[in-house]
Amino acid sequence: MKELSNPTRRKFLKTGSALSASTLLAAPHVARAAKNDKTLKIGLVGIGGRGSGAAVQAMLADDNVALTAIGDLFEDRIKLRSRILRARGRAKYQVTEDTTFPGFDAYKKVIDSGIDIVILTTPPNFRPLHIEYAIEKGVHCFFEKPVAVDAPGVRKVIELAKKAKEKKLAFMSGFCWRHHYPKREVFGRILDGALGDVNAMYSTYNGGETWKKPREEGWGDLEAQMRNWNAHLWLSGDSIVEQAVHCIDMMQWAMGDKAPTHAEASGGRQVYDDLDKYGNIFDHFAVVYQWENETGGVRGFHHSRQQNGTVGSYEVEVYGSKGFCSAKNRHAILGKEDAWRFRGENNDMYQTEHDELFASIREGKPFNDGEISAQSTMVAILGRMAAYTGQQITYEDALNSKTDLTPPHLDWKESLPAQGVPIPGVTKFV
Numbered sequence: 001m002k003e004l005s006n007p008t009r010r011k012f013l014k015t016g017s018a019l020s021a022s023t024l025l026a027a028p029h030v031a032r033a034a035k036n037d038k039t040l041k042i043g044l045v046g047i048g049g050r051g052s053g054a055a056v057q058a059m060l061a062d063d064n065v066a067l068t069a070i071g072d073l074f075e076d077r078i079k080l081r082s083r084i085l086r087a088r089g090r091a092k093y094q095v096t097e098d099t100t101f102p103g104f105d106a107y108k109k110v111i112d113s114g115i116d117i118v119i120l121t122t123p124p125n126f127r128p129l130h131i132e133y134a135i136e137k138g139v140h141c142f143f144e145k146p147v148a149v150d151a152p153g154v155r156k157v158i159e160l161a162k163k164a165k166e167k168k169l170a171f172m173s174g175f176c177w178r179h180h181y182p183k184r185e186v187f188g189r190i191l192d193g194a195l196g197d198v199n200a201m202y203s204t205y206n207g208g209e210t211w212k213k214p215r216e217e218g219w220g221d222l223e224a225q226m227r228n229w230n231a232h233l234w235l236s237g238d239s240i241v242e243q244a245v246h247c248i249d250m251m252q253w254a255m256g257d258k259a260p261t262h263a264e265a266s267g268g269r270q271v272y273d274d275l276d277k278y279g280n281i282f283d284h285f286a287v288v289y290q291w292e293n294e295t296g297g298v299r300g301f302h303h304s305r306q307q308n309g310t311v312g313s314y315e316v317e318v319y320g321s322k323g324f325c326s327a328k329n330r331h332a333i334l335g336k337e338d339a340w341r342f343r344g345e346n347n348d349m350y351q352t353e354h355d356e357l358f359a360s361i362r363e364g365k366p367f368n369d370g371e372i373s374a375q376s377t378m379v380a381i382l383g384r385m386a387a388y389t390g391q392q393i394t395y396e397d398a399l400n401s402k403t404d405l406t407p408p409h410l411d412w413k414e415s416l417p418a419q420g421v422p423i424p425g426v427t428k429f430v
Contacts, residue, residue: 036064036362043069043115043139045107045130047081050144050174051121053350055085058119058142059092061354062362066092069099069113071106073122073226078102104410111137117170117361118142123229124237125149125406128156135160135169140361142354144174146245146377147370149237151401154378161370170366172357173373175249179356180349182331182342187253189340194333195320197295201251203328204313205244205304212277221416231279233419234405238281240267240387241380244304248383249376250316250327251289251300257372260289260300260379262394267387269421271307280421283307287383295321302383390424403430 040062044055047070055067067089072078078100086093101109107130111118120130120143128148134141141164147157164171177183190198212231215224229235236242252258265287272278284305291298303313316328323335331342360367382398407416 036062038064040065040117040358040361041068041115042066043071043110043113043118044085045071045110045118045120046122046144047072047077047085048121051119052081052084054119054121054142054144054174054354056088057351057354058117058358059089060351062358065358066094068094069101069110069115070095071101071110073102073104073106075102108133111139116140117357120144121174123226123235124242125153125235128153128160131157131160135163135167135171138167138169140170140357140366142170142172142174142357145249145373146237146241146380147173147374148377149234149241149381150403150405151378151381151399152404154374154381154399157374157377158371161368161374164366164370165368168364168366169368170357170361171368171370172353173369174353175246175369175373175376176349176353177246177250177328178253178369179347179353181345181347181352183250183253183327185342185344186325186327186331186333187250189333190254190318190320190325190327191256194322194335194340195318195325196322197293198254198298198318198320199295200298200319201254201300202315202317202319203244203247203251203300203302204315205239205247205302206310206313207306208308208310208312209271209283209306210239210243215276220412220414221418222410222412222414225279225416225418228279231277231281233280233422234407236281237381237405238384239306240282240285240287240302240304240384241377244285244302245377245380247304247314247316247328248302248380249373251302252372252376252379254316254318254327255291255298255300257375258291259375259395260291260382262392263287263289263382263386264392265383265386266390266424267384268424275418275421280419282387282422285383285387287386289379289383385429388422388424388427389429390427391429393429397429401430 042058099113111134117140118134124146148154210230213227225232267282267285269283272283287302289300318325325333333340386393
């Protein structure tokens with residue numbers, strides 16, 4: 001089996017990013033060697049686990065940066081997490097009481113506080129709104145995946161990605177596997193024809209239930225849902241969009257970021273039997289995507305679930321005319337006449353994405369994967385739509401859907417009952 005001892009990182013492996021090859025090939029020490037006499041000020045909006053991690057990685061990505069502002073919906077979360085950030089960031093942690101903002105308008109206050117880069121890691125429903133304000137104010141963005149929970153939000157982010165390019169603003173999503181050296185090599189080889197014509201793909205994101213927080217006395221409906229945002233469709237987009245989108249993004253990568261023509265799917269709730277506890281999301285999905293190519297078509301089979309006591313699986317497999325590839329775990333290509341496995345340099349993909357983001361800003365060649373990340377999000381939403389309705393739905397129809405999942409009001413005191421659970425064959429596509 002052939003080995004790769006000195007990975008070239010494949011010059012970003014045809015991801016379609018605006019990031020230059022020279023920036024990509026810059027290791028962290030090269031990024032720090034770039035002109036950095038200006039202190040880049042960082043703001044964080046959404047101080048959960050992923051937000052806190054991203055803030056630490058941003059502080060480590062460049063010698064001359066400072067975290068200067070934090071915002072979150074809940075003040076208790078700020079107090080809890082800020083202690084961790086202060087300890088990890090040390091001198092680079094420069095947040096004060098005057099630059100700590102709770103509430104729904106915290107994102108505006110953080111962005112208006114004089115920062116250069118904002119990290120947006122709130123529940124996905126708010127992503128388009130927050131990104132729009134940042135781009136309007138001329139602030140570079142790092143935002144977690146998915147980019148939205150519905151088609152209107154995706155369309156907005158596509159529009160904002162183009163505006164960011166025009167304004168020369170960095171616009172990076174949290175599709176972290178695209179910054180993982182082994183996967184860059186594997187997918188680069190796939191796109192270079194190592195498997196021949198791709199015929200089929202198989203991806204899984206199977207695991208147990210995610211975290212749940214029991215409702216506490218004094219919480220209204222809105223707060224109860226916000227505290228358990230992953231369980232509510234309007235906030236998370238459901239698990240296929242919020243979590244399994246990573247697998248779907250890798251299938252998109254293998255297809256050269258070409259959208260599928262249509263999808264059919266099934267899904268439902270077998271263990272999520274309590275609306276108050278589990279919200280209104282499904283606990284399992286099975287989707288068949290169809291891509292068109294020169295050889296007639298490629299089918300992608302996706303399975304995901306959140307069910308305790310079941311076998312876990314997180315994999316992406318690609319099958320072609322010349323062989324088979326394990327793209328997620330083994331990073332191996334088994335050809336009919338040859339075999340190869342990645343044995344080169346590994347990396348912390350979360351750190352690398354921030355290293356490359358800050359290097360691109362320093363070099364004046366800001367990274368922008370907005371349209372790619374929006375499309376991958378939309379492909380996941382397409383799968384959810386097909387499962388919810390039980391119908392075959394085209395990508396084009398899904399992208400033009402008018403369904404806006406945001407409730408008519410966001411008021412702490414007013415009643416906001418959990419939305420109903422979709423029923424295949426009854427729920428209509430709009």
